[in-house]
Amino acid sequence: MQNFVFHNPTKILFGKGTISGIGPETTVFSNKVLLVSGSGSIKKNGLHRQVTESLQNAGADIIEHPGVQSNPLLSHVRAGIKLARTHHCQVVCAVGGGSVIDEAKAICAGALVDHDVWDFFTGHKSISSALPLTTVLTLAASGSEMNCGMVITNVETSQKFGFADKFLFPRTSILDPEATFSVPADYTAYGAVDAIAHILEFYFTTADPSTPVQDRLMEGLIINAMESCDRVLADLHDYQGRADLMWTATLALNGLTGAGLGRTGFPMHMIEHSLSALYNVPHGAGLSAIIPGWMRHQSVITPGRFAQFAERVFDCRDGSVEERARMGITSLLNWFEKVHSPTSLQALHIPCQDIPRIAENALALAKVWSMSDYDIGRIQAILADC
Amino acid sequence: MQNFVFHNPTKILFGKGTISGIGPETTVFSNKVLLVSGSGSIKKNGLHRQVTESLQNAGADIIEHPGVQSNPLLSHVRAGIKLARTHHCQVVCAVGGGSVIDEAKAICAGALVDHDVWDFFTGHKSISSALPLTTVLTLAASGSEMNCGMVITNVETSQKFGFADKFLFPRTSILDPEATFSVPADYTAYGAVDAIAHILEFYFTTADPSTPVQDRLMEGLIINAMESCDRVLADLHDYQGRADLMWTATLALNGLTGAGLGRTGFPMHMIEHSLSALYNVPHGAGLSAIIPGWMRHQSVITPGRFAQFAERVFDCRDGSVEERARMGITSLLNWFEKVHSPTSLQALHIPCQDIPRIAENALALAKVWSMSDYDIGRIQAILADC
Numbered sequence: 066m067q068n069f070v071f072h073n074p075t076k077i078l079f080g081k082g083t084i085s086g087i088g089p090e091t092t093v094f095s096n097k098v099l100l101v102s103g104s105g106s107i108k109k110n111g112l113h114r115q116v117t118e119s120l121q122n123a124g125a126d127i128i129e130h131p132g133v134q135s136n137p138l139l140s141h142v143r144a145g146i147k148l149a150r151t152h153h154c155q156v157v158c159a160v161g162g163g164s165v166i167d168e169a170k171a172i173c174a175g176a177l178v179d180h181d182v183w184d185f186f187t188g189h190k191s192i193s194s195a196l197p198l199t200t201v202l203t204l205a206a207s208g209s210e211m212n213c214g215m216v217i218t219n220v221e222t223s224q225k226f227g228f229a230d231k232f233l234f235p236r237t238s239i240l241d242p243e244a245t246f247s248v249p250a251d252y253t254a255y256g257a258v259d260a261i262a263h264i265l266e267f268y269f270t271t272a273d274p275s276t277p278v279q280d281r282l283m284e285g286l287i288i289n290a291m292e293s294c295d296r297v298l299a300d301l302h303d304y305q306g307r308a309d310l311m312w313t314a315t316l317a318l319n320g321l322t323g324a325g326l327g328r329t330g331f332p333m334h335m336i337e338h339s340l341s342a343l344y345n346v347p348h349g350a351g352l353s354a355i356i357p358g359w360m361r362h363q364s365v366i367t368p369g370r371f372a373q374f375a376e377r378v379f380d381c382r383d384g385s386v387e388e389r390a391r392m393g394i395t396s397l398l399n400w401f402e403k404v405h406s407p408t409s410l411q412a413l414h415i416p417c418q419d420i421p422r423i424a425e426n427a428l429a430l431a432k433v434w435s436m437s438d439y440d441i442g443r444i445q446a447i448l449a450d451c
Numbered sequence: 452m453q454n455f456v457f458h459n460p461t462k463i464l465f466g467k468g469t470i471s472g473i474g475p476e477t478t479v480f481s482n483k484v485l486l487v488s489g490s491g492s493i494k495k496n497g498l499h500r501q502v503t504e505s506l507q508n509a510g511a512d513i514i515e516h517p518g519v520q521s522n523p524l525l526s527h528v529r530a531g532i533k534l535a536r537t538h539h540c541q542v543v544c545a546v547g548g549g550s551v552i553d554e555a556k557a558i559c560a561g562a563l564v565d566h567d568v569w570d571f572f573t574g575h576k577s578i579s580s581a582l583p584l585t586t587v588l589t590l591a592a593s594g595s596e597m598n599c600g601m602v603i604t605n606v607e608t609s610q611k612f613g614f615a616d617k618f619l620f621p622r623t624s625i626l627d628p629e630a631t632f633s634v635p636a637d638y639t640a641y642g643a644v645d646a647i648a649h650i651l652e653f654y655f656t657t658a659d660p661s662t663p664v665q666d667r668l669m670e671g672l673i674i675n676a677m678e679s680c681d682r683v684l685a686d687l688h689d690y691q692g693r694a695d696l697m698w699t700a701t702l703a704l705n706g707l708t709g710a711g712l713g714r715t716g717f718p719m720h721m722i723e724h725s726l727s728a729l730y731n732v733p734h735g736a737g738l739s740a741i742i743p744g745w746m747r748h749q750s751v752i753t754p755g756r757f758a759q760f761a762e763r764v765f766d767c768r769d770g771s772v773e774e775r776a777r778m779g780i781t782s783l784l785n786w787f788e789k790v791h792s793p794t795s796l797q798a799l800h801i802p803c804q805d806i807p808r809i810a811e812n813a814l815a816l817a818k819v820w821s822m823s824d825y826d827i828g829r830i831q832a833i834l835a836d837c
Contacts, residue, residue, distance in 0.1 A: 066694040068466025073459070079711065080454025275691045277678060278698050281671030289664050305661045308452040312664050312711065321707075325465065325698065 067273050067327030073320050075211045076237045079312065081304070083241050084115050087158065087201050088123030090237040094197040095155030098125045101145060101169040103133045103161040107203065110247045116160050116201055128152045130172070133161060136341045136348065137168040139183055139219040145172040146182060149196070159200045159235075163207025163259075163348075166200050167215035170233045173198050183219060186226040188433065195232040201239045204248055205311040206256030206349065208263060208318030210238035218342055223426060225342035226433060227334075240315065242307035250298050253310075254404035255349025257294035260314035261287055261397075262333055262352040264322055269363055269370060271326040283322050284377045289313040291400055298404060330436050333359050336444060339426035346413050353406035354413050357398045358451035362443075364390045410451050420448045453659050453713030459706050461597045462623045465698065467690070469627050470501050473544065473587050474509030476623040480583040481541030484511045487531060487555040489519045489547040493589065496633045502546050502587055514538045516558070519547060522727045522734065523554040525569055525605040531558040532568060535582070545586045545621075549593025549645075549734075552586050553601035556619045559584050569605060572612040574819065581618040587625045590634055591697040592642030592735065594649060594704030596624035604728055609812060611728035612819060613720075626701065628693035636684050639696075640790035641735025643680035646700035647673055647783075648719055648738040650708055655749055655756060657712040669708050670763045675699040677786055684790060716822050719745050722830060725812035732799050739792035740799050743784045744837035748829075750776045796837050806834045 078086050091098055098120055107113040120127055130145045149157070149172055157176075159169035173195040175182030184190035202210045209215065214229035248256070264283045271279075290313045296306030316322075323329060333355050340351035364371040368390045375381035375393025384392065401408050410417065424444040431439040464472050477484055484506055493499040506513055516531045535543070535558055543562075545555035559582040561568030570576035588596045595601065600615035634642070650669045657665075676699045682692030702708075709715060719741050726737040750757040754776045761767035761779025770778065787794050796803065810830040817825040 066466070066691060066698065068469065070462065070464055072462035076456065076458035077710075078456055080452070083454065275695075278672075278675050278695050278702070281675060282668060285667030285671050286664075289667060292663060305452060308711075309661075309664050312452065316664070316707075321702075324463075325694075 066276055066278070066325040069324045071320055071324045072231070073211065073234065075234045077211060077240060077315070078237065079240045080308070081241060081243060083239050084112070084201055084244065085119045087116055087199060087239055088119035088121070088125065090239070091120060091156055091158045091199045092123040092125050094236070096124045096126050097152065097154045097156070098127050099145065099149045099152070099154035099157045099172065100127050100129050101133060101157060101159045101161070101165055101172065102129070102131045103165050105131065106247065107160055112160065112201070112203065112244055116158070120158065128154055133165045133168045135162075135164045136218045136225065136345060137164045139217050142168050142171040142175065142182055142217055146175040149176040155196065157196050157198045159198065160203065162202070162204030163209040166202070166207070166209040166235070167217065169198055169200070170195075170209070170215040171217050172196070174230070174233060185230075186217060186228045192230040192232050198233070198235045199237045200235045201241070201244065202311070203244050204252065204256055205245055205307070205314040206259040208260070208315055210235060210240065211315045211319040216338070223342050224429060225338040226430065227338070240311050242304055242311050245307050245311060246302050248301075250301065251405065252347065252349075253297050253301070254294060254406045255347045256314060257290045257310060257404070258349040258353045258401065258406050260290045260317040262356060263318040265356065265360075266331045266333055267323045267326055267329050268374065269360070269367070270330040270332065273325075273327050276326055279322060279325055280373070284374070286313050286317050286322070287378050290317070294404060330438070331434065332436065332439060335430050335434060335436060335439065336423070336427045336447065338430055339423045340413070340415070343423060343426060344413070344415060350407050350413065353401040354409055355451055357394060357401070357408055359447050360394045360397070361450055362447050364394060410448070417449070420445055424448055452662055452664070452711040455710045457706055457710045458617070459597065459620065461620045463597060463626060463701070464623065465626045466694070467627060467629060469625050470498070470587055470630065471505050473502055473585060473625055474505035474507070474511065476625070477506060477542055477544045477585045478509040478511050480622070482510045482512050483538065483540045483542070484513050485531065485535045485538070485540035485543045485558065486513050486515050487519060487543060487545045487547070487551055487558065488515070488517045489551050491517065492633065493546055498546065498587070498589065498630055502544070506544065514540055519551045519554045521548075521550045522604045522611060522731060523550045525603050525607075528554050528557040528561065528568055528603055532561040535562040541582065543582050543584045545584065546589065548588070548590030549595040552588070552593070552595040552621070553603065555584055555586070556581075556595070556601040557603050558582070560616070560619060571616075572603060572605075572614045578616040578618050584619070584621045585623045586621045587627070587630065588697070589630050590638065590642055591631055591693070591700040592645040594646070594701055596621060596626065597701045597705040600704075602724070609728050610815060611724040612816065613724075626697050628690055628697050631693050631697060632688050634687075636687065637791065638733065638735075639683050639687070640680060640792045641733045642700060643676045643696060643790065644735040644739045644787065644792050646676045646703040648742060649704040651742065651746075652717045652719055653709045653712055653715050654760065655746070655753070656716040656718065659713050662712055665708060665711055666759070670760070672699050672703050672708070673764050676703070680790060716824070717820065718822065718825060721816050721820060721822060721825065722809070722813045722833065724816055725809045726799070726801070729805075729809060729812060730799070730801060736793050736799065739787040740795055741833075741837055743780060743787070743794055745833050746780045746783070747836055748833050750780060796834070803835070806831055810834055
């Protein structure tokens with residue numbers, strides 16, 4: 066195990082009927098609240114009313130910033146920052162999935178500085194403070210509700226860049242599984258894929274050969290993500306399945322899985338971010354198209370790790386290390402197909418002629434993330450196998 | 452899954468060479484530091500010098516409160532509170548295992564109130580603030596370094612009582628596996644037993660039939676506790692084994708394993724606390740003497756749960772539910788014997804004539820912990836099987 070610092074101060078209120086807690090959890094910081102939300106589905110399903118009622122009952126003066134897209138846009142972040150400044154908002158409340166929470170984090174950071182918020186993402190500026198953030202989660206996927214990371218897309222430069230800072234942990238996140246009942250089957254599956262991808266990134270890129278505590282935690286979470294997703298796809302209103310999937314996705318990227326692994330990379334996300342930046346495909350769908358190809362490449366380098374994954378996650382006990390490694394990848398691919406998440410670029414209708422362009426875009430992110438072991442040839446080779 | 456609140460604000464600095472961080476982490480609160488420690492082993496192994504140097508370099512004015520015993524005593528807590536008040540200490544730094552940290556927590560809570568600190572344990576008073584606490588951990592066992600609980604023994608009343616409050620989370624805990632190199636084999640094993648017991652309490656007392664996320668987390672931690680303990684017992688200076696055992700014990704009782712389980716009990720601890728209160732046996736040794744007997748009783752009530760434990764922790768896949776349940780208990784008992792942790796009252800030299808007295812004492816704690824499903828007859832029956 067490598068040295069690490071673990072500090073996750075986010076408070077989680079989990080379960081049925083917890084949404085009414087958002088008012089007091091938010092106005093404890095200020096009653097000037099910027100309410101950040103998405104495309105309007107929360108108005109249809111009644112969540113918007115629940116949240117605003119709770120905020121108002123707690124004395125909030127609400128300024129609304131709706132319209133966050135999936136793969137949230139820098140231009141919309143800038144508009145949110147302007148709004149927060151104009152109305153002197155002192156706290157931000159995000160109601161939505163990872164995109165809404167990520168945009169809210171960018172607003173929290175950008176509202177307190179004079180320079181452009183994109184400077185954080187390019188590494189030209191660092192964060193020294195941020196507005197406090199509370200969230201009500203509506204999608205089990207990104208883990209953003211209990212971590213300090215965010216990903217924003219700059220359409221001017223076709224860049225989808227991520228950034229993390231300790232000032233960006235939500236103060237309180239409310240996780241009511243019933244708030245995810247209206248998520249359709251495809252996006253439920255993409256969310257589970259996203260959670261699994263977060264774990265796989267750590268699991269397969271650690272250079273430390275001895276991380277048994279983290280390994281068993283990660284293996285258990287992957288099994289839980291698949292089993293709970295299966296349960297939800299059989300009945301979208303299965304409360305226990307929704308609850309298990311929601312908590313699994315949160316734990317998949319709240320810092321615990323990676324603590325002690327030392328330096329890790331995010332190569333699958335690095336490549337996928339190009340897909341969503343260039344084609345606006347759902348993040349989880351892009352991931353499941355990339356994961357099997359990347360795993361096939363990586364398994365040649367660290368077959369023992371893949372054999373352990375196969376044995377512990379899919380109970381593959383027979384055959385050589387290489388055979389088990391392959392069986393693990395195939396088993397995961399079969400599960401992606403079972404939940405109808407795309408497993409190739411072709412399934413996303415992305416022609417192979419585009420590979421050089423995608424690779425070029427991914428390489429720019431590899432540089433920002435200091436992933437020097439990924440050059441253009443390697444990224445192209447992986448994409449050619451996807 | 453049941454509703455829960457999870458909020459663990461403790462910052463962990465983990466790994467080699469992290470002890471030098473204790474100074475700045477402590478004096479950020481105040482330079483008037485009460486340094487709480489145990490019986491003097493930290494003076495022999497150099498840790499005391501490391502800690503005081505780091506504190507002094509950070510500008511600390513140190514008041515020493517050494518001499519905390521295992522199963523820390525209320526009288527010694529009271530002396531620490533008096534010392535903290537006399538010298539106007541504004542922060543407490545604990546260097547030791549769970550006993551030292553627990554006593555430090557009691558001092559943090561007691562220093563700020565006029566009434567006796569024991570009133571918190573009997574439920575007559577509640578905590579509304581506490582001095583900030585930092586810790587340097589020297590024993591992988593109790594989890595106190597990342598939770599808000601504490602256990603103190605009142606010899607006047609022969610009571611060993613526990614109490615938890617959100618104000619008692621350490622602000623920062625430093626976990627350097629090398630600081631546990633000098634723990635001898637027997638106490639290393641007792642520490643692993645303690646960590647396993649914390650998990651078993653949750654695992655086998657939850658009334659919720661559907662907690663798959665927590666189950667896999669707990670099962671993985673139990674396996675890790677045993678495997679890392681085995682590794683350390685083969686070589687007390689095995690860094691990776693010490694690191695894995697240390698982080699496992701912390702995660703075993705930092706709130707994650709129990710979050711979502713709903714109401715649970717701590718019956719094995721409830722009974723064991725009587726053993727350490729009456730005979731001053733090491734906590735882990737007392738636990739391994741109680742656990743198999745308690746498990747045999749409980750497995751009749753919830754055999755399916757015990758069969759799952761057997762299957763996932765010990766790979767027992769054959770036989771009926773009842774047979775697998777029994778195999779799981781036997782496997783754990785065999786592991787206790789392998790690491791030379793006592794598995795009966797007899798092994799602790801406690802005569803069966805004492806059972807009524809032990810049960811009487813345990814019943815008092817059962818009342819304080821509101822465990823109404825444990826009457827004197829049930830406790831005696833369990834003890835008779837230990």
